[in-house]
Amino acid sequence: MDNLEELSGVISAVRFVGEEGFQILTVRDAQEQEVTLVAVCQPLNEGESVQARGTWGTHPKFGKQFKADRLITQIPQESKALGAYLASGKVAGIGPKFAARLVAHFGDGLRDVLGDEKALRAVSGIGKKKAVGIAASWNEYQEARDALIFLQGHGLGASRAMSVFRQLGQETIVKVSANPYRTLLKTRGIGLRIADAMAQSLGFELTHRDRLIAGLRHVVDARSASGHTLATSDELASEGAQLLGVDVARMASVVQLLLAHEKLISVEGGLVGLPSLVEAERTIATALLARAVHWNGCNQVRVNGELSDGRVLSDEQRQALETCLAYGVAVLTGGPGVGKTTVTEVLAQTLDDAGLELALCAPTGRASRRMSEATGRPASTIHRLLGAGASGFEFNASNPIEADVVIIDEASMVDVPLFLALVVALPDHCRLFIIGDQDQLASVGPGNILRDVIASGAIPVARLQQIRRQGPGSQITVQAHAVNQGNTPQSVPDSDFEIVEVPEGGDPELVCRVALRVATEDMLARGFDPLYEVQVLTPMHGGPVGTRALNEAFRSYHVPGDRGSVTIHGRQWAPGDKIVQTENDYNRDVFNGDLGYVVSADAEDKTVLARFEDREVLFTSDALGKLQLAYAMTGHKAQGSEFPAVVIPLVRSHWHMLERQWLYTSLTRGKRRVVLVGHPSAIKRAVYHVTGQRRLTSLPLWLRQPALSVSPTHKGESYGQTSA
Numbered sequence: 001m002d003n004l005e006e007l008s009g010v011i012s013a014v015r016f017v018g019e020e021g022f023q024i025l026t027v028r029d030a031q032e033q034e035v036t037l038v039a040v041c042q043p044l045n046e047g048e049s050v051q052a053r054g055t056w057g058t059h060p061k062f063g064k065q066f067k068a069d070r071l072i073t074q075i076p077q078e079s080k081a082l083g084a085y086l087a088s089g090k091v092a093g094i095g096p097k098f099a100a101r102l103v104a105h106f107g108d109g110l111r112d113v114l115g116d117e118k119a120l121r122a123v124s125g126i127g128k129k130k131a132v133g134i135a136a137s138w139n140e141y142q143e144a145r146d147a148l149i150f151l152q153g154h155g156l157g158a159s160r161a162m163s164v165f166r167q168l169g170q171e172t173i174v175k176v177s178a179n180p181y182r183t184l185l186k187t188r189g190i191g192l193r194i195a196d197a198m199a200q201s202l203g204f205e206l207t208h209r210d211r212l213i214a215g216l217r218h219v220v221d222a223r224s225a226s227g228h229t230l231a232t233s234d235e236l237a238s239e240g241a242q243l244l245g246v247d248v249a250r251m252a253s254v255v256q257l258l259l260a261h262e263k264l265i266s267v268e269g270g271l272v273g274l275p276s277l278v279e280a281e282r283t284i285a286t287a288l289l290a291r292a293v294h295w296n297g298c299n300q301v302r303v304n305g306e307l308s309d310g311r312v313l314s315d316e317q318r319q320a321l322e323t324c325l326a327y328g329v330a331v332l333t334g335g336p337g338v339g340k341t342t343v344t345e346v347l348a349q350t351l352d353d354a355g356l357e358l359a360l361c362a363p364t365g366r367a368s369r370r371m372s373e374a375t376g377r378p379a380s381t382i383h384r385l386l387g388a389g390a391s392g393f394e395f396n397a398s399n400p401i402e403a404d405v406v407i408i409d410e411a412s413m414v415d416v417p418l419f420l421a422l423v424v425a426l427p428d429h430c431r432l433f434i435i436g437d438q439d440q441l442a443s444v445g446p447g448n449i450l451r452d453v454i455a456s457g458a459i460p461v462a463r464l465q466q467i468r469r470q471g472p473g474s475q476i477t478v479q480a481h482a483v484n485q486g487n488t489p490q491s492v493p494d495s496d497f498e499i500v501e502v503p504e505g506g507d508p509e510l511v512c513r514v515a516l517r518v519a520t521e522d523m524l525a526r527g528f529d530p531l532y533e534v535q536v537l538t539p540m541h542g543g544p545v546g547t548r549a550l551n552e553a554f555r556s557y558h559v560p561g562d563r564g565s566v567t568i569h570g571r572q573w574a575p576g577d578k579i580v581q582t583e584n585d586y587n588r589d590v591f592n593g594d595l596g597y598v599v600s601a602d603a604e605d606k607t608v609l610a611r612f613e614d615r616e617v618l619f620t621s622d623a624l625g626k627l628q629l630a631y632a633m634t635g636h637k638a639q640g641s642e643f644p645a646v647v648i649p650l651v652r653s654h655w656h657m658l659e660r661q662w663l664y665t666s667l668t669r670g671k672r673r674v675v676l677v678g679h680p681s682a683i684k685r686a687v688y689h690v691t692g693q694r695r696l697t698s699l700p701l702w703l704r705q706p707a708l709s710v711s712p713t714h715k716g717e718s719y720g721q722t723s724a
């Protein structure tokens with residue numbers, strides 16, 4: 001049972017109508033008291049009777065109000081009230097004039113005839129067309145109302161009910177009653193828990209086939225959301241059984257059912273996966289193996305290993321370059337400062353000199369800009385290279401990109417769907433070089449491309465191990481390698497790496513305050529601009545030292561007293577606010593992970609003007625949800641980006657998120673200064689805690705299966721048959 005209270009009354013005023021059905025209303029309740037009702041539901045009008053369930057609360061500015069969780073409207077029976085209701089424009093074709101005529105003609109019987117076009121035609125001034133229009137509109141309105149009552153009656157909140165009705169339309173009741181799982185799970189915003197509650201309310205059995213299938217699909221989706229493309233059948237059955245509270249044998253038979261219907265695909269050794277992902281990995285393997293052969297064209301390329309600035313490649317780097325030049329596909333990998341960029345530069349120059357057309361790309365906007373700066377050549381995001389737009393990718397298997405060589409940087413971030421899109425869009429003759437550090441955090445999306453390709457042994461890999469970034473002050477690189485090898489990092493005086501320890505056991509907010517001082521006053525004293533050059537990275541969003549708390553603290557420092565801030569959709573925007581884009585926006589040319597600064601915000605137009613590097617971009621209301629404050633961000637969000645200085649607060653309360661790969665990735669984001677601030681035990685935990693869980697994927701299987709190799713486009717020995 002919920003603890004919701006009831007409120008019923010008649011709407012006496014509509015005070016505010018926002019987006020997505022958000023409304024603030026005045027309601028005259030049964031005691032003739034005027035109260036404030038806040039609801040997210042279908043548009044309501046004055047004169048309408050409402051019955052709401054929800055909670056009373058007090059808004060800091062607007063005082064006492066009732067927040068509705070469920071809300072149904074009642075259509076008045078009494079002719080005068082119904083006339084006022086219709087006069088408000090609720091039913092298409094009826095305004096004040098016709099409402100009055102209808103009331104005069106039908107009196108208290110009006111409600112019963114509104115859906116009957118023949119009866120309506122008896123009223124003077126209502127012809128056939130008008131009568132048909134009114135009846136249709138009324139019936140539609142009634143159906144909508146019935147659907148909302150039905151959905152709420154079976155436990156959906158008012159705003160969810162409205163969203164479901166908007167997506168399913170007039171057939172809502174029939175569709176949902178017949179198969180709540182299939183229907184509701186296809187609608188945006190509804191997950192298994194809600195669909196299941198609805199189905200239970202409709203009387204579906206716990207062992208209903210649709211419930212079991214929906215549960216199993218949920219388990220499979222959750223696995224791919226955490227990066228796997230495969231699972232064992234036993235795992236799926238037991239996780240599904242636990243989720244739904246049914247026995248494992250029953251779920252095991254559902255796994256078999258989905259396999260029989262090819263909704264799951266069996267790989268080998270009891271492993272199963274989603275057909276789309278497994279097929280994608282198989283296609284990737286085929287495309288890579290086809291290129292893993294000696295490439296004749298480059299025998300003519302002369303490699304002298306000299307850079308324009310006089311640097312000469314080390315032996316290790318030269319070997320790496322030669323491996324890349326010898327094959328149609330190769331991986332160039334290594335930790336920070338080992339010369340990946342340097343080798344890429346020479347590789348690109350050599351191939352360019354050979355007259356080949358190059359395309360350089362990286363998974364994020366920031367990484368591609370950095371690649372371009374480092375190599376002195378144009379580079380784009382992978383999405384941009386593939387011509388991504390609202391309707392998908394312009395370049396694909398039937399319309400390949402025009403390039404002889406593709407070099408992709410920060411490959412650890414690329415997931416299976418994006419890598420698939422890239423490899424299928426390569427022309428047959430195109431070579432592919434994959435550059436990245438396999439010890440960085442894995443891609444957000446499913447798969448483990450870089451690690452899998454390296455581990456398979458089927459694709460040539462050039463490994464760089466010697467640190468080339470020299471100098472006594474250059475400790476970031478040294479300490480990053482130490483962390484990667486499981487050693488506790490050391491604070492080195494007068495270097496670019498420092499640890500500021502905060503005593504344990506006290507208030508975790510102390511770490512937040514010390515981090516603030518380190519990232520502002522201390523950085524300023526060392527010549528860094530705290531707003532533009534310093535980035536704070538933390539493992540999580542919540543808690544006293546998560547992004548939310550840190551952003552609040554840093555905002556108070558950078559925007560004291562909310563200087564010049566305006567409120568749009570309940571969020572504050574102030575000139576100078578540091579923000580990050582959280583999804584790719586091709587219309588605005590702003591990409592996931594891009595950092596910007598608010599220039600101005602307009603409460604009236606609900607727009608925010610922000611500067612991204614040297615461009616100003618206008619964000620309209622619909623795009624604001626994709627922007628977040630970025631004084632502090634998670635290490636995951638910063639993947640692929642670099643900053644002049646990085647401050648990393650670490651506290652014991654981050655415990656379960658503290659992990660070596662995360663720390664390694666975060667501290668390699670800083671180029672000129674990195675400071676760890678926090679509890680010594682939290683730093684140790686981050687170094688020693690290695691999440692043993694590897695992603696279970698099918699790419700290594702396909703790469704190792706010789707039967708899968710396709711005949712190479714270019715004649716030559718395949719990689720596995722040579723001594724390279």
Ligand SMILES: Nc1ncnc2c1ncn2[C@@H]1O[C@H](COP(=O)(O)OP(=O)(O)OP(=O)(O)O)[C@@H](O)[C@H]1O
Pocket residue numbers: 311312313314317334335336337338339340341342343468469470
């Ligand atoms: N052969 C070399 N001779 C002299 N300096 C070198 C050589 N190779 C690399 N360096 C220098 O070492 C530093 C790191 O090299 P580079 O940026 O290529 O490494 P990276 O692996 O791309 O590093 P990160 O991943 O941290 O960006 C640079 O300052 C570079 O100029």
